[in-house]
Amino acid sequence: MEILIEVILKAGRSGVELALFILLPITVVMLSCMRLLEARGVLDWLVTRLAPLLRPFGLNGLGVFAALQISFVSFAAPVATLAMMDQRGVSKRHLAATLAMVLAMAQANVSLPMAAMGLSFGPLILLSLGGGLIAAAVTWYGFARRLDVCEEAVDESLKHPLAEGAKGVLDVINRAGAEAFRISVGAIPMLVLSLVVVHGLRSVGAVDALTRALAPLLGILAVDPIIVLPALTKVLAGGTAMMGVMDELTRAGQVSASFINHSAGLLINPLDIPGAAILISAGRRVADVWKPAALGAAVGILARATGHLLIG
Template identity: 45%
Template sequence: MNVYSIARSQYYRGVDAEPIQANRPFVAGDTHNLDHARANNHLEAKTMQTIIEAVLQAGRSAVDIALYTLLPIMLVMMVLMRFLHGAGVIDRAVRIMEPALSPFGLNGLSVLVMIQISLVSFAAPLPTLTLMEDRGTSNRRLAAALAAVLAMAPANATFPMAAIGVNAGLTVLLSVIGGLVASSCCFYVFGRKLSADPLEPNAIEKRATTKPSILKTIEIGGSEAMLVVLRVIPMLLLSLFVVYSAQSAGVINILKTVLAPLFSFLGLSTDLILPIITKYLAGSTALVGLYTDLDRSGTVSSILTSDSTIGFLLHPFDLPGIAILLSAGPRIARCALPALVSALVGIGIRSALGFVVA
């Protein structure tokens, strides 16, 4: 055994291992230790490669969603909101709708939030939530509005799934009920300790209320949309990293195996396992993709399109959805906990009502 071989063997055996003497006879254990060390190094390298690939994939997806999906919606909606605000339309709408929504813990702008998620997409309420924070809406009412959004069905999932057999009209109706239940729970129960006092409008809002020119309004709305989208990327990237890491590590398959006996014991269809895992890890868009694939293969069971199941699955309460909505503003993120708990109550009510009316 030459000096190089001795050094390599000593390295793979560890620095605390007994030195190998040059005149010691070669034993089979030396080869075993060397192979074991090589296997460990290979495993570590493969794990690191998997992590890096997950990070890069999450980064590409996060930037793609932020720039090519959220930014166009945010920019158009935010500029439109600023024009309506400058024309006094929003202030009049708030005065008209506030008396009807106040018992549910909502203000007039909150109805726009509910309309946007029901008729546009899960990302459409972002500009209105941001505007509510800019205008100094109290933390308590901000949390109530967020709870309503988290409990409601987004249009970008509801209407595509109508072609698969989902009752879109009933879904929207139960969605509104669930949203109102969630906002009420947040305002009167889980978020009652939050401040109900309005705050001073921030600097962006003060600039917008000076009735700037058309170009200045576009500039204000566009810059605000860009700021929101930039805040979205880090949280969205982290949530997608969790999803892709779970997929690479086989966590989803493990969950399917572990949950199957539990679902059977509870009398629930095992057909629900994959949609539930897909929804809560990857979001509503991934769920629509899964349903579309199942429909093409002719394996969509009636339980998957039942009103109870749809009430439990169609909402932004998932990793990507929460990450995006909490990026609407720093105060919204700080008020998230009571809103999240209240949203679960609203989702439960939607699912229960769907079971009753079925």
């Protein structure tokens, strides 16, 4: 019992510190910037100009906005855009391509805090965009080619408040701050519970046993066995929990900035059990296309992982 309490307290301390002292300030700043750009019409201008370039990849204007949301806000931010696409009657083929792109890209709520651990944010964003476009294209032309493409004229505009005058700007910042606080605090339960599970598995030797079992295969692939723990955490508990484990490994000196950058393509994406479950909750038609989207996302993630291995 004493060991269990020690594990809970250690995991709780790590989860709260990560959410309030790393995730919260970064989310407040980035979300405020995004909401101000949105209110000033900058994002609308950007989406309008990027949409024609990305249509060959199976994306429309709302898909472009989803890419901006996951890159600079959080993995959950595109849920609202996917729900909007579902409600406005966007074709299932477009939905599948957009969902695949989102699942393959790096989520800001993990990539931005991990920049403090040594993650190179610039290359990450470029490779994330490339992987997302590959995932969308592979899904559009391959895995989802048999899905319905019929749709009526779709309204691709986004409804958002305007920031006119000092009061309008302050209102936008206050709303963004409140939203960032909800995102950060909402991450604490999953962070703590997942870290308890991870610490518990480590304390009983399960992680070490799995690492030893996979060691021959990892040796053939020239992969550091330390990746087993964050990878297992990511699959079971999501990217935010993986970030918590990676933070602990970094503090303990078990992983370096080079390892973080080499593994970023594989570990920093929402294609895991919690991430996929939250994204497909956007709507019934979104959930219907999860299989081709997940297959396309896997191809995009493989491309990203290769890129990170090549450039470090």
